[in-house]
Amino acid sequence: MEPGLQTPAPKGQNREDVRQHNLSTVLRLVRLAETISRSQLTAATGLNRSTISDLVAELEERGLATETEALVSSGVGRPSLMVSPSENVVAFAVHPEVDATTVGAVTLSGKVIAKERVLMSKSPTSADSEQTAAKLISKITAELGKEKRIAGIGVAVPGQVRVSDGVIRYAPQLGWVEAAFGPELSQLTRLPVYLDNDASIGCMAERNFGSAKGFTDVVFLFAGAGGIGGGAIVDGKQLRGASGYGGELGHVRISSSTQRDYSGFQGTLEALVRRDDLLELLKLYAATDEELDREIQTAKQPAIREKIYEQIDCLADGLSNFVTIFNPQAIVLGGFLTSLFNFDSGRLIERMKSN
Amino acid sequence: MEPGLQTPAPKGQNREDVRQHNLSTVLRLVRLAETISRSQLTAATGLNRSTISDLVAELEERGLATETEALVSSGVGRPSLMVSPSENVVAFAVHPEVDATTVGAVTLSGKVIAKERVLMSKSPTSADSEQTAAKLISKITAELGKEKRIAGIGVAVPGQVRVSDGVIRYAPQLGWVEAAFGPELSQLTRLPVYLDNDASIGCMAERNFGSAKGFTDVVFLFAGAGGIGGGAIVDGKQLRGASGYGGELGHVRISSSTQRDYSGFQGTLEALVRRDDLLELLKLYAATDEELDREIQTAKQPAIREKIYEQIDCLADGLSNFVTIFNPQAIVLGGFLTSLFNFDSGRLIERMKSN
């Protein structure tokens, strides 16, 4: 339909690729399991005992993992050594928002060892956020022990991101367009920077550590103040699309309604399932998700209940489409969508089935 | 949401895997290109000259490819040897339908060397079709030269298929439910059988040889007499979903309309973009796609044009959702959807953009 780059790219594999693949496979298993025995690694990877030994040794040499003796023995035979991700490798997590910029430091083992949040002036530019982030990073770095090694920076952007070159294509709430956040932050900090959409990151997190752990096909829908973000895991990988703008499930049109969403599109999931609408009806302003949830679960007024049901129905319509399209093993709801689900999960499921 | 099998399966790689991968990569390139030089193979795979030499030799030894000298030299330097897929490896293609069963024989090089079609009694059972197919296969096999080697059977099923075990889950037009077509046909013919949804197969074909050649992200929508089939290529791979029922794009709901599709769902793309509706309006019965196309392109009556526009709009709504979700490089339309597109592609595109 439209002209595009032909990208066959079916590369061959050589020795180094194998080593790389196996190292990363082992490291991934170690990270995801928090701590795992060498024998479990051999079983999971199908590789030879001695190969695992070698791979783990290399990871240890590179400072990415540590081996310890098992605390409790789990049966007959010599107890297997336990492998854990290193505490000394840290990555920074950056989250630029309209009113604040947050930077966290996380170890490879998943522990958050620092977190700083700086309030921003109204509508900061991309450069403002970058500089704030860079300052926080250098501050946290200075406070870290000498033994810590910094792997890089991950940025969760509330908007469309071109992952390949780290450019924020469009972040409606921040008002940024085509901002080279990644390269610029990398310039400032001299660290590798990885940018991605916040919903996508949330999706991967849920899939790796959260409620969708281990599933290969997942649909993810998260509602916050800024609308509905979404994503999908297809065959174990994040759905990105050709240019990286795929998976915007909140912007899928589910009705002929002319109600508009935050990006100006009509009849989309985001337009019809709105946190703001409920807040207004409930006369809640600037409420947290917890407060909103309490109000929803205890709502008595027919008008309000009606509105909630309406949103549940819209959510169900959207979800049933996603089921048709993706045939997922799990659907993960986040933010106030959880509240909608809890309010009447039976109705939601019933409506999904009826479609 | 629903309990599912945890499938992490992050396997390690050993030497054999590499060889396998490289062999299949080379064979794929050879098949897709019809004929390709060894130097092109080295460039495309990134592998060493001597490695390609070795791989091609192995493919030749296994009877999967043949090497010939270049007919025309393409520049300075020693001319590279040309590699082509073997003509002696054939696969059978089976297509069971309500009124007929078709079997074709195709060489690895893509040439159709035999095709037989047998009319069936009204609504054949799965076993009927299997037996008919098996008979045709043994008949064609007998007629093939001794030098031909049979690789296996591929079946294109008009319905939901569980690819993993070759079971047809539900084929509405045939009225089959949970039919073990794959295993049974394999039993009858003593050949490996691969089953898949016909739309999925069409999708891969378009992507490999057709208009979407080489693209990694494609949305595919095909309309026939039996409704609208669809599929998607995500990151170079067919979208299947957890149980293999994904990608049913025709059954996606795009409107609150209560119009039902062939599977009884309301407001779906299939329910609103109906070939039958147009046929009826045009007073065409049992028309071919070509006849229908002629009538559509020359339609004058306002009522008919109105209906066509209506369908174009519905199609656009569906497509724009798919663009939001998949962010594809190309959209491939098939069957009478092509006619709708040609009737007023401007309107279609405009409507897609406006959403």
Next chain:
DNA sequence: GGAGTATGTTTGCCTAAACAACAAATTAGG
């Protein structure tokens, strides 16, 4: 026909995984 160039071919090398044999650390069972 010689220079230049790209490719095919052959040989030996290198590396990573596998394998085999042995050592070590545990449980089970008397």
Next chain:
DNA sequence: CCTAATTTGTTGTTTAGGCAAACATACTCC
């Protein structure tokens, strides 16, 4: 306790597949 059985870690060797280098070959260009 002591021995057998079992499982895992360790070490040295083997093997396979891709690579690099050196050389041979076939083409174009001048």
